[in-house]
Ligand SMILES: Nc1ncnc2c1ncn2[C@@H]1O[C@H](COP(=O)(O)OP(=O)(O)OP(=O)(O)O)[C@@H](O)[C@H]1O
């Protein structure tokens with residue numbers, strides 16, 4: 001089995017639609033699809049875009065090999081041989097635009113746009129959603145954690161509880177983009193260049209007759225990297241005193257102990273007591289690591305309780321985005337070729353929030369030139385000139401258009417970058433550290449009221465007047481039939 005070929009990492013209905021288009025002769029018709037989500041995760045005020053590196057790898061490697069063709073031939077659909085031959089010759093030849101990783105993103109803004117034949121654009125939907133939904137979700141969760149501990153060290157510990165191997169490594173990468181400092185997953189470190197860190201488990205202590213012996217043996221083995229887990233038996237009566245003995249031993253050898261780790265009990269109380277004991281013993285530089293089902297709320301609470309914790313190891317809650325396990329991003333057709341012309345299309349819903357924004361459009365971030373802060377995201381049809389030229393534009397709520405304001409002193413930054421053109425990669429993916437630094441800059445370009453964890457202000461995502469009118473016209477055309 002060629003595990004690395006992700007071409008069949010798609011829903012069967014995509015292949016069935018491709019087949020039906022092929023038989024009908026419409027497979028080469030052009031289509032424009034957009035990826036976006038409708039609601040921010042975690043009841044937060046923003047999301048952090050991620051997933052592009054994986055999307056690029058996926059698109060570049062798309063091909064139906066003999067194994068894939070043989071498997072499709074076995075399907076109950078009895079696909080015709082000429083269709084299977086067309087798949088054998090398949091290559092992504094379309095265009096793809098995307099918002100760079102690390103960018104703050106908001107509902108209804110296209111994160112990825114695919115412009116290609118309906119054949120290829122349909123095939124890639126499932127995988128693109130799979131990558132972008134997960135990685136954006138984890139980057140967002142990690143960013144929320146970063147916000148409550150901006151000056152502390154954050155370690156990603158989630159692999160053992162992640163939803164399988166891909167989630168572990170791409171989740172580690174997404175966490176790093178959002179400001180985590182290291183991961184415990186060595187493969188993620190090797191693949192992406194993320195710094196790696198590790199302490200030791202309870203099993204290390206349990207594998208010895210005494211805790212003190214275990215600590216000493218660990219210090220002998222890794223004298224430069226000693227972080228001792230102190231809660232196996234009794235944190236304050238045995239763990240911390242034994243750790244202090246080990247620190248003294250290391251000191252006598254000209255070495256320093258790094259840290260202790262607390263993994264159970266009242267982390268506020270235990271960290272304060274342990275800090276006091278370490279300081280009294282003359283080890284103020286020994287840091288305190290905490291872990292145990294941490295998330296942004298617990299960390300915030302611990303900081304409010306004046307917990308003396310320098311390093312946070314965060315696993316399950318982060319890697320599984322436990323309080324909201326899916327972003328809910330969608331891939332919607334917004335325009336298609338009809339009689340040789342690209343025409344906008346719409347999907348109507350009884351819920352106004354779910355009606356799609358039609359047409360081939362651009363997405364801009366409207367930056368207020370006076371404050372340097374983001375004012376709104378603005379979706380406009382591609383041919384509209386006013387926003388491109390920086391002329392006065394009207395910002396109005398698309399659901400409640402009577403709420404509006406005009407803005408003229410702005411810079412409109414295009415959000416979508418060209419990634420593939422005619423199937424060729426035309427984008428140079430920044431290094432992971434550049435992406436991480438760019439994300440930190442992004443955070444500074446927003447007012448704090450949009451970023452706060454609880455009850456944030458809603459950031460505006462507005463439609464140009466022309467786009468709004470097009471949407472209304474299409475709604476009326478479809479509802480008055
Ligand atoms: N001072 C504190 N304030 C708020 N939450 C805390 C505090 N100390 C620890 N927690 C959190 O409370 C939860 C404690 O869970 P639980 O009772 O299962 O752990 P425990 O008492 O350490 O037991 P175990 O030994 O089974 O790990 C964890 O999520 C932990 O991060």
Ligand SMILES: O=P(O)(O)OC[C@H]1O[C@H](OP(=O)(O)OP(=O)(O)O)[C@H](O)[C@@H]1O
Pocket residue numbers: 157158160161200201202203263291292293294313314315316317
């Ligand atoms: O709590 P999380 O945020 O998921 O962080 C990872 C957890 O994984 C380890 O525990 P585990 O019980 O798996 O192993 P251990 O024996 O090393 O404690 C570690 O001690 C953390 O508690």
Ligand SMILES: O=C(O)c1cccnc1
Pocket residue numbers: 157158184197198199200261291313315
């Ligand atoms: O290094 C650690 O302490 C670690 C790694 C993974 C999970 N829990 C803890």
